[in-house]
Structures are given as C-alpha cells and as structure tokens.
Amino acid sequence: MQSTEQLDEIWQDRAIESIINFVRSADGDFNCIEKLANAVSDPDSLQKIVEFLSSTSQGKQAFQKRPLLGNIDLQKLHRLPTNSLGYSFANHLLTNNLQPLQRKSVENDYEFFAAHITETHDLWHIVTGCDTNILGEIQLEAFYVAQLYASRFWLALITKNLLKTVIYDIELSTTYMDAIAKGWVMAKQAKPLFGIEWNLLWETPLEDVRNSLNIILPSS
Template sequence: MQSIEKLDEIWQDKAIESIINFVKSADGDFDCIAELLNAVSDSDSLQKIVEFLSSTPQGKQAFQKRPLLGNIDLQKLHRLPINSLGYSFANHLLTNNLQPLQAKSVENDYDFFAAHIAETHDIWHIVTGCNTNVLGEIQLEAFYVNQLYASRFWLALIAKNLLKAVIYDIELSTTYMDAIAKGWTMAKQAKPLFGIEWNLLWETPLEDVRNSLNIILPNG
C-alpha cells in the first residue's frame, strides 16, 4: 500500500502537469479543462465546497432538493419578452451557436454541484454581465472563487491565465488583474447565486433578477 505522503506527491505531480498542459493549450480547450478538473478535485476539497455552500439556507436546500434545469426549449424561451432572463439566456446560446449543457445522472452532493455549475454557467454569464471572451471568463472565474469557495480548480484557472500572460504577453497582465478585481468585488457585493432555480425566473426581467441579487455591474 502506498503511503499518504507518496499519494500526495503523486497528486501534486498530476496537478502540476495538468496546469502546465493547460498553460500551453489554446484558450477554450475543454479537454485541458477536464484534465485540470480531474487533477485538482480531491474529495477533501469537494467536501469543503459542499460545507461552504450549505452554510446558507438556499445552498442547503439545493443540496437537499438537487434541482436541475431539465430540458430547455430555446425557441420557446426566445419568444419571451426581450428584457426577460429566459430570452437573454436563449439569445446568448443561439447567437453563439451553443446548446444547453445537459446534466448527467446525479447520485450525490458532488455530482449535483458539478451538474448545477455546468448547466447554469451561461446563466451566470448573463446575470453577472461577464462577456464570453478571455477577460469575461477571468472575471467570472474570480466571481466563482468568491461565491463557490476558493477551490483549487477555480484558482488554477485564474493562475493559468496569469501564467500565460507572464510567458506570452505580459502587457495583458493589467487587464487580467482588472478583470479579477471586477469579478471578485461584484461577487462580494452580490447575494449567493448557487442553488437558485433559474427555470422559475425565465419570465422575470433580467434587470429585476440582478437587483434582487444585488448584482452591481462594474463600470467599464
């Protein structure tokens, strides 16, 4: 049997290798994202995330009910008023030629957390006003770090972008840091987004959703 110390060393080597591969990859390489997620998502870290999110009534209820978006009719949502959350979500996906992410089977809290974050990722983009370009993704990653616990995965994503700036284009560092600051500050001001049953809010005006969550969009 391998010792705990040896297992930790193996885990660290795997995490370092995945981060190096991610830095070398093109932006948006989902295979590298999956590799990184697998490398840094140890059970202890996942349990800390669950405990952190369960500290709010909304988060605790989410883990109890495990609500999922289910099947989404984008065309139906796209017929809602243009100021609604549902229209904004559908228009975002249709404009970018994307399809809603379908959650796989959910058997435990960890499965639910992963499924919920995956299928609501684009909704968080819309509600927070974060673009889908590199700066927008960095801003949302910083938002995640604050709202979903400072897990290794989200911190690794931010670190990856900073390392790429160091290696390939240091001139990007200022805009990257600005994006991190904007996302972090917005998340600290906002109410928790995790566990919201977004499909009950499709017809609600986007501005009302933001106001109810105290989402204050940064200037510039």
Template sequence: MSMQTLENVAQQWQTSVVESIINMVNAEDGDFGAIAKLSQAVNDVSSINKMIEFLCNHPQCKRAFEERPRLGNVDLQLLHQLPENTLGYAYANHMIKNNLTPLQGNFGDSNYQFLAAHLTETHDIWHIVTGCDTNITGEIKLEAFYVAQLYASRFWLALLTKNLLKAVVFDIEVSSKYMDALTEGWLMAKQAKPLFGIQWNTLWETSLEEVRNSLTISN
C-alpha cells in the first residue's frame, strides 16, 4: 500500500470519527444507534490491541482473556429477593427501577470480541459498584472511570467529548457540573483496582459495601 493510499485511509478514518461525534452531539442522549456508529468509527485495531496489552499486565485481566468469564442468564426477580445490602439485590433493583434488561454481549473467538462483549454485559454492574447514577452526570462520571481504567479507550473518551461539546453548544451552565463528574470518575478509577475481568455472578450474595471495599472504591 502506497504512502498516499495510507494517508487517504487515515484521513477517511479521521473524517468518519468527527462525523460520528457530531452526529452524537445532535442525537438525543441514550440514542443507541448513534452510540453504535460512534463505536464502529473510533475503535481501530491498533488502539484496541494496545488496550488488550495494557489490561493483560494485570493478572486478573489476563486471566479473563484466557478463561473468558460470562455473566450468564440473570434472573432479576430472583436477585431482587436477596438481602438489600447485597450486590445482586442492588443490581436487580437498579435494572427493575430503570426498566432495563441485562445487556447481552456478542461473544466470539477473538480477544477483541471478548473485550467488547464483557464490557457490554457488565456495564450496569459497573454503574452499581461505582455508585454512578444513570443520569447525565452519572454517565459522565462512569465514562471518565472507563477512560482511566481502560488504556487507549477511544470510545469512552469520545463519549466524554460528545457530552462536553453538548455543553458548549446547548447549555454552558452545566459545564462545572460535568467537569466535577469527570474529575470524580477519573480519580475514583485511579485509586480503584481493575473492574475488568471480575466474575461478578459469584458475588451476587456478597454485600455491596464489601465488594466496594475489596476494590478500594469509596462512594
């Protein structure tokens, strides 16, 4: 492939990323179609490989890529019968209260497919463990947490960028609130142990406080 061709490919990729972010700015919050297009645009092979390499420096994360833990079928009604202080109850209550169903990851044979699927199906558990709400500031806080814990996480950084651009364009008054949420999520992630690769379904009956303490997460 010629140098000119490589430059053209890079330029096309950059244009696609910018267009996807602009589309996200114009879309309603929670537009999963726009989010999927953004993910496809920003997740290049090079940065994903760097992310996987970074994660594999931690034994828990490396083992996850080898064993590929699955969350399995989640019975929210059954989990909702657990004691109210448990992780399982907190997760089920969060899902039921927000009328959500557990996200299903598309698991395949590659490390990339596992990475994407594992993050997808455990996303709402990360909400619970970090204490990040599902409102816009809670999402920004969790996005910053992802950026700090996942090296070269272009997708989560793009989502943060989208939210900051929305503040610039539509409501500058929320900028301080957004920056506070970003800072809190970033600092929380820096002091916390990795959440990636945890076999969460073995912890349903464990108290949420105990889970957070074991991960050095203060909320």
C-alpha cells in the first residue's frame, strides 16, 4: 500500500504534467482542459470549496436543493426583451453557435458543484461582461479564483496563460495581468454568484441583475 506522501507525489506529478501539456496545446483544446480539471480537482480542495461556498445562505441552500437550469429553449428566450438576462444569454449562445452546457442529474455535492459551474459558465460571462476572447477568459478565470476560494482548476488556467506569455509571447504580459486584476477586483466587490437560480431571472433586465449583485464593470 502506498503512503500518503507517495500518493501526494503521484498527484503532484500528474498535475504538473497536465499543466505542461496544456501550455503546449492550442488555446481552446477541450481535451486538455478536461485532463487538467481531472488532474487538479483533488478531493481535499473540492471539500474546501464546498465548505467555503456553504458559508453563505445562498450557497448552503444551493447544495441542499441542487438546482439545475433544466431544459432551455433558446428561441423562446431570444424573444424576450433585448435588455433581459434571458435574451442576452440566448443571443450570446446563438451568435457564437453554442448550445447550453447541461447536466440531467447529480448525485453528490461535488457533482453538483461541477455541473452548476459548467452550465452557468456562459451566464457568468454575460453578467460580468467578460468577453469570450483570451483576455475575457483570463478576466473571468480571475473572477472564479476570487469567488470560489481554493479553485485549483481556475488558478491552473491562469497559470497556463501566464506561462504561455513567458515562453511564446512576453509582449502580452501587461494585458494579461490587467485582465487578471480587473477580474479579481470585480469579484471581490461583487456578491457571490454561485448558487443563483438563474432560470428564475430570465425576464429580469441584465442591468438590474448586475446591480443586485454589485457587479461593477471595469473601465475599458
């Protein structure tokens, strides 16, 4: 039987290997993203995230109810007023030729956390105003790190992007650091986004949603 120290070393080696492979991959390589998520999502850090998010009534209730977005009719949402959250969500997906990322069921807190973060990712993009280009993704990654506490996965994504600038494109370092700072500060000012039942807010004006969450968009 392997000792705890040996298991830690195996996990660390696997995580390092995944990050290195990710640095070498093209941006948007979902296979590498999945491998990285599996490598760095250790039970200890996941439990810390669950405990941290459960410290708010919103987060605690989310883990109790485990609400999912359910079936989403993009065409129906696209017929809502253009200033609504639902329209903005549908327009974002339709414009980018995307489909909602959904899960049908979850069995435990860890599965719910992963499912909730996955299916609401585009909603976080919309509410935070983070673009879907590389700078917008980095800004949102920093937002996740600030809001999800021990979020090894999102921190690993930031690390990957910074390592890429070190090796391939150092001229981008300033803009990348600016994006990290903007996302971090915005997240610290904002109320928690985890656990919100977004499908109850489809008809709410996007500006009202942002105001209720104290989302202060950074200046360009």
